[in-house]
Amino acid sequence: MMIARLAFQSLLNRWVTALLTVLAIAMSVMLLLGVEKVRTGARESFADTISGTDLIVGARSGSLNLLLYSVFRIGNATNNVTWKSYQDIAKMPEVSWIVPLSLGDSHHGFRVLGTNQDYFTHYKFRHGQTMKFAAGGPFKDLFDAVIGSDVAEQLGYKVGDKIIVAHGVGSISFIEHEDKPFRVSGILAKTGTPIDRTVHVSLEAIEAIHIDWQNGAPVPGQSISADQVRKMDLTPRAITAALVGLKSRLATFKVQRRINNYEEEPLSAIMPGVALQELWGLIGTAETALSVVSAMVVATALLGMVTMILTTLNERRREMAILRSVGATPATVLGLLAVEGGLLTLAGVVIGTAGLYAGLYLAQPYIDHTYGLSLPIDPPRPDEWLKLGAIIVAGFLAGLLPALRAYRLSLADGMMVRI
Amino acid sequence: MASPGAAREGKSPLDAVSFADVRYSWPGPSPFTLTINDFKLRNGEKLLLLGPSGSGKSTFLSLLAGIVVPDRGRIDVSGEDMATLGGAARDRFRVDHFGIIFQMFNLLPYGSLIDNVLLPIRFSKLRRDNALRGGALEDVAKRLLLALGLDETVIATSKAASLSVGQQQRVAAARALIGAPQIIVADEPTSALDRNTEGAFLKLLFEQSNEVDASVIMVSHDEGLAAHFDRVVRLQDIAQSQRGGRS
Ligand SMILES: Nc1ncnc2c1ncn2[C@@H]1O[C@H](COP(=O)(O)OP(=O)(O)OP(=O)(O)O)[C@@H](O)[C@H]1O
Ligand SMILES: [Mg+2]
Numbered sequence: 076m077m078i079a080r081l082a083f084q085s086l087l088n089r090w091v092t093a094l095l096t097v098l099a100i101a102m103s104v105m106l107l108l109g110v111e112k113v114r115t116g117a118r119e120s121f122a123d124t125i126s127g128t129d130l131i132v133g134a135r136s137g138s139l140n141l142l143l144y145s146v147f148r149i150g151n152a153t154n155n156v157t158w159k160s161y162q163d164i165a166k167m168p169e170v171s172w173i174v175p176l177s178l179g180d181s182h183h184g185f186r187v188l189g190t191n192q193d194y195f196t197h198y199k200f201r202h203g204q205t206m207k208f209a210a211g212g213p214f215k216d217l218f219d220a221v222i223g224s225d226v227a228e229q230l231g232y233k234v235g236d237k238i239i240v241a242h243g244v245g246s247i248s249f250i251e252h253e254d255k256p257f258r259v260s261g262i263l264a265k266t267g268t269p270i271d272r273t274v275h276v277s278l279e280a281i282e283a284i285h286i287d288w289q290n291g292a293p294v295p296g297q298s299i300s301a302d303q304v305r306k307m308d309l310t311p312r313a314i315t316a317a318l319v320g321l322k323s324r325l326a327t328f329k330v331q332r333r334i335n336n337y338e339e340e341p342l343s344a345i346m347p348g349v350a351l352q353e354l355w356g357l358i359g360t361a362e363t364a365l366s367v368v369s370a371m372v373v374a375t376a377l378l379g380m381v382t383m384i385l386t387t388l389n390e391r392r393r394e395m396a397i398l399r400s401v402g403a404t405p406a407t408v409l410g411l412l413a414v415e416g417g418l419l420t421l422a423g424v425v426i427g428t429a430g431l432y433a434g435l436y437l438a439q440p441y442i443d444h445t446y447g448l449s450l451p452i453d454p455p456r457p458d459e460w461l462k463l464g465a466i467i468v469a470g471f472l473a474g475l476l477p478a479l480r481a482y483r484l485s486l487a488d489g490m491m492v493r494i
Numbered sequence: 495m496a497s498p499g500a501a502r503e504g505k506s507p508l509d510a511v512s513f514a515d516v517r518y519s520w521p522g523p524s525p526f527t528l529t530i531n532d533f534k535l536r537n538g539e540k541l542l543l544l545g546p547s548g549s550g551k552s553t554f555l556s557l558l559a560g561i562v563v564p565d566r567g568r569i570d571v572s573g574e575d576m577a578t579l580g581g582a583a584r585d586r587f588r589v590d591h592f593g594i595i596f597q598m599f600n601l602l603p604y605g606s607l608i609d610n611v612l613l614p615i616r617f618s619k620l621r622r623d624n625a626l627r628g629g630a631l632e633d634v635a636k637r638l639l640l641a642l643g644l645d646e647t648v649i650a651t652s653k654a655a656s657l658s659v660g661q662q663q664r665v666a667a668a669r670a671l672i673g674a675p676q677i678i679v680a681d682e683p684t685s686a687l688d689r690n691t692e693g694a695f696l697k698l699l700f701e702q703s704n705e706v707d708a709s710v711i712m713v714s715h716d717e718g719l720a721a722h723f724d725r726v727v728r729l730q731d732i733a734q735s736q737r738g739g740r741s
Contacts (some may be wrong), residue, residue, distance in 0.1 A: 081605055088604035393599045399561070400596070401669070402589025402617030404582045 082411050085394065086418075089387055093419060096380045100423025103376040104466065105431045107369040111459060112435065114362055116450040121355060124268045125347045127199035129327050132156065132164060132334055133316035135341035139357075142350040145176055145316040148186040148269045152178065155313035160340050164319065167333070169326040172197050175314040177281045180240050180252070185226045187240050187274045189281030189314075195221075197320060200268045210234050211261030214277050217305060219260035223271040227262045234259050240274070240284060252284040255301045267449065279309040319344070373466060377473045380419055384412065384477040392484055409475075409482045416474015420467050428455070428463065509570070510677050510709040511535040511558055516567035518557055528553050530567075530733040535677070535711055540700060542720055543713040545729030551713040552681055554729065558711065559592050559679050560584045572676060589618040593670025593708070595680040600666035603655035607644070610654050611635040611668045614675075621673025638668040642698050660691045667699050674706035682714050696722045 086093050125146050133141040134154035143149040165173045174197050177189030188194075192213055195206050211234035214221055222232060232238065236259045241251045257276060265271060286307065287299045299307075321327060327346060334344035395408050435452050443449045455463065513533040519525040528550045535541055535558075545551045556562045557569060560576045563584075569576050571591055579587055588594075593614070601610045612635055615622045628634040639649050642664040648657070654665065663683050670678050678699070684692040700722070703710050712723075720726045729735075 081602060081609065084604045085602070394602060396596070397600065397602060397613070399585070400559075400588075400594040401614040402585050404585040406582065 082415065085391070086415060092383050092387065096376075096383045096419055097422045097426060099376040099379050100373075100420055100466075100470070101427035101430060103369070103373040104424050104427025104463070105434070106372050107462065107466075108428065108431045108455070108459060109434075110365050110369045112431070112450050113448070114365070116448050118355065119451075120267060120448050121358075122348075122351055123201040124351070125198070125200060126203055127197065127320065128318045128347055129321045129324060130319040130331060130334070130344045131316060131347055131350075132319055132342060132344045135343045138343065138345040138350045139354055141316065141343055141345055142347065142354060144178065145318075146269065146347065148178070148188075148273060152315045155315060156317065156342065157313050157340060158311050160337065160342060161314055161317055163337070163339075164317065164334060167330060169321050169323065169330050170319055171322040172320040174198065174318045175278055175311070176316045176318065177278055177311065177313075178315045180242055180281070180284070182226070182238055182240050182274045183230060185223070185272050185274055187220075187276060187281075189276055189278045189311075191278055194275065194318075197318065198270070200266055200270070204266075206266060206270065207264040208261045209264040211259065214260050214275070214280075216258070216260070217277065217280055217283060217309075218255060218257045218301065219276070219280075220257040221261040221263060221275040222259055223263050223273045223275075224265040225271040226274055227259075232259050232262070234262060238274070240276070254298060255284045255304070265444065267443065267446075278311050278314070282309045282311045283307075376423070377420070377466075377469055380416060380470065381473045381476050384416060384474065385480070388477055388481055388484075391481070395481055395484065405482045409478045412478035412481050413471055413474045416478070417467065417471035420470020420473070423470075424463050424466055508536055509534045510537045510539070510572065511711075512570045513557075514568045514570075516557060516564045516569060518553065518562060518564045520553070524738055526550065526553065527736040528557075528733055529736070530554070530557075533727075533732045535709055537676070538704075538707055538709055540703075540710045540722070540724045541712070542723040542726045543711060543729055544715065544717060544720075544726060545713065546715055549729050550733065550735045551715075551729055554733065555679055555681050555711070555713060559594060560588050586618065589614050589675075590620045591676050593672075593675040593678045595663070595666045595670050595678070595683040597682040598659065598662070598686050600669070601654035601657075601662055603653065605654055607639060607649050607652060607654060607657075607665050608632055608635045610665055611639065611672055613669060615673055618673060621675060623673075625673040635668065635672060638672055638702065639665065641702060642668050643694070644668075659686045660695065663687065663695060664698070667695070667702070671699075671702050671706060671708070674708065676708055678703050678708050678710045678712075680710065680712040683712065684719075685714070685716075692719075693722075 131141055131145050133145060134152055134156055136153050140150060140153070144152050161173070161175055164170060172193060174190060174194045176194075178186060180187040195213055199205055208221075209224060209227075211221075213219075220238060222238075226232065237256045238259060239251050239253050239256050243250070257274075257280070263270060283301075283304045286304055286309075319330070321330060331344040331346065334342050398408060398411075399405070432452065435450055439450050439452060511534065513530045515532075516530045517527065519527040543551060543554065553562070557564055558571075560569075560571070560579070563577060571587070574587075576584060576587065602613075612631055615625055615631060622631075625631055625634045628637070636649055640646065644661060644664055648661070654662065657665065663686075666683065670680070680699075683699075684695055687695060696719070700710065712719075713729075717726075
C-alpha cells in the first residue's frame with residue numbers, strides 16, 4: 076500500500092512530464108475516437124442526403140457524375156433531357172411521381188434549381204424527412220424563389236427580398252438576368268444537405284429568364300420584359316435531370332433498364348443508394364488513411380511515454396537502489412514501472428474519452444448547424460471499447476520496456492549506483 | 495528463514511557474518527575480481543573496513559549483503575548460507591537481517607521522513623514485528639529520528655529532499671536501525687560530512703545500534719575514523735583484488 080503510494084508520489088514528483096505525457100495520450104485518444112465519430116457521422120449524413128427516390132434520370136453519363144450534379148450540386152450535366160423524354164417517363168405505368176430538375180444558373184455561388192412544387196413534398200432526406208419552411212412558403216408567382224437556410228444566412232435574406240440570378244455557375248458570374256429579378260417567397264429550415272445551399276425557382280421561371288437567350292447569351296436587341304414573358308408559353312424545352320418515385324420498388328430494375336434503353340435520346344437512370352455506395356467507396360480510401368494516421372498518433376504518444384519513463388530512469392536508479400536495499404525484489408521494481416506506464420495510459424485514455432464526449436456535447440449543435448454533420452453522441456461501440464482496451468494494454472507493455480531496463484540496472488548496480 | 499529471535503537467545507554462532515573462499519567477478523569484458531579467503535564479523539562488533547578508492551570495498555559490502563552472489567565460496571549470515579537462497583528469498587533475507595546506509599542519496603526525495611524510515615517495515619514482517627514491540631510504527635520511527643538528533647518540526651513537516659546531507663544521513667541511519675536488524679552495513683556514510691558532524695553521527699549511530707545489539711560494518715578510506723571502532727581491517731589484508739582477464 077505504501078509502496079503504491081510512494082510510486083504515486085514518485086509520479087507526482089515528476090508531475091509536469093507525467094501530465095504532459097497523459098495529455099499527449101489523451102489527445103491522441105480524442106483524435107482516434109473523434110475520427111471514428113466523424114466517420115460514422117459523415118457516412119450517415121452522406122447516405123441521408125437523399126431518400127425515398129427510386130431513380131435519378133439524366134442524360135447519359137456515369138452514375139457518379141449524375142448523382143453529383145443532381146443531388147450534391149457538384150459539377151455539371153454533360154447534356155440535357157428533352158421535355159418529351161421527361162413526359163414519356165412520367166407516363167410509364169410504374170412511375171408514381173416524377174420531379175424535374177433544371178440546373179445551370181447561380182446566385183452568388185449558390186446553385187439555382189428549377190423544379191416544381193412536388194419537389195418540396197417528394198424530396199426526402201435523413202430517414203424520410205421532408206423539407207420544412209422556416210419562413211414564407213413555396214413559390215406562387217412566376218418570379219418567386221425559395222432559398223435554402225445557408226443561402227439565407229450567408230447572404231442575409233428575408234422573405235420578400237429581391238434577388239438576381241446569374242447565368243452560369245461560377246461564383247463570379249459574367250452575365251446576370253438582371254431584367255428579371257426574383258422575390259424570396261420562402262426560406263427552408265436547415266436540412267444538413269445540399270438543399271441548404273440551393274435557390275429554388277419554378278421550372279417556368281428558368282424558361283422565362285432564358286426566353287430571350289440563345290446559345291448561352293442574350294440575343295442582341297431582342298429583350299423581352301418580365302411582364303411580357305408572363306403571357307408567353309413557358310413550357311420548358313429541356314431539363315437537366317429528374318427524380319423518379321415508383322409505385323413498387325420491385326419495378327426499379329425494369330424501369331431502369333427501359334430508361335437506359337430509351338430510343339429517342341441516350342439517357343441514364345441510376346439508383347441513388349447504389350451510386351452513394353460507389354461514391355462512399357471512393358471517399359473510403361481517405362477515410363482509411365485518416366484512421367491509420369490517428370492510430371499512428373496514438374503510437375507516437377505511447378512512444379513519447381516510453382521516452383519519458385526512460386529519460387527519468389537514470390535519476391530513478393537511486394530510487395531503485397534504495398528500494399532494493401530495503402528488500403524490494405527486482406520484480407517489484409519491474410512491476411512499479413510497468414504499472415506506471417499502464418496508469419499513465421489509463422489516465423490518458425479516460426481523460427481523452429471524457430474530453431471527446433464533453434467536446435462532442437458542446438460542439439455537436441454547432442457542427443450540425445454549420446456543416447450539416449450530425450455526430451452521434453452514443454457510448455463507444457464494441458470495436459471502440461476494443462481499441463481503448465488495446466491502447467491500455469499497449470501502455471502496460473510499453474511501460475515494461477523501461478521496466479526491463481530498470482530491472483537489469485538494479486541487478487547490475489550492486490551496492491552503489493554509478494551515475 | 496533464519497530467526498533472529500533465536501539469535502537473540504544465544505543459539506546463533508558467534509559470527510554475524512563469515513566469508514570462506516569467496517570469489518566474485520563483476521560481469522564485463524575486463525572484470526574486477528575480488529577474492530576473500532577468510533573474514534568474520536562478530537555479533538555486536540563495530541568494524542571499520544579501510545581501503546583506497548576502487549579497491550573493492552563496495553563490492554565487498556554487496557557480497558556481504560547478498561546484493562551480488564559470489565561465483566565461488568560461501569557467505570554465512572547468522573549461520574545461514576545465503577547462496578542457498580533464491581533471488582526473492584535473498585531480497586527478503588537482506589531486509590530481515592541488514593540495515594543499509596549508502597554514501598549519499600539514501601532517501602526517496604518525495605517521501606516524508608517517516609515514510610522513508612518505515613520503508614524496510616513494508617518489506618519485512620520480522621522487522622515490522624520487532625518495531626511494533628516499541629509501539630505504533632510512526633511513533634517508533636519518530637523516536638528513532640529524535641534520538642538521532644533530528645528536530646521535531648523537521649520530522650513533522652519536511653520532505654526528504656529539503657534536508658541537509660547530514661540530516662539525510664541521520665534519516666538513513668534511522669531507516670537502517672528500525673526493526674532491529676542484526677547488521678548495519680554502511681558504505682562511507684560520512685564521506686559527505688565535516689569532521690564534527692561525522693563524529694556526532696557515528697556516536698549516535700553506535701548508541702542506537704548498541705540499543706538493538708546490532709553489529710556495524712562500515713567502509714571508508716579515512717583512517718582517522720579508526721578511534722570510533724572496536725576493530726579496523728584493511729581490505730588488502732583480507733582480500734585480493736585483480737583486474738582484467740579471468741584466471
Ligand atoms: N556495478 C558494477 N558493474 C561492473 N563493475 C563494477 C561495478 N561496481 C564496481 N565495479 C568494479 O569493481 C571495482 C571496485 O569498485 P568498488 O565500488 O567496489 O570500489 P570501492 O573500493 O568501493 O571504491 P570507492 O571508495 O571509490 O567507493 C571498480 O573499479 C569497478 O571496476
Ligand atoms: Mg565504494
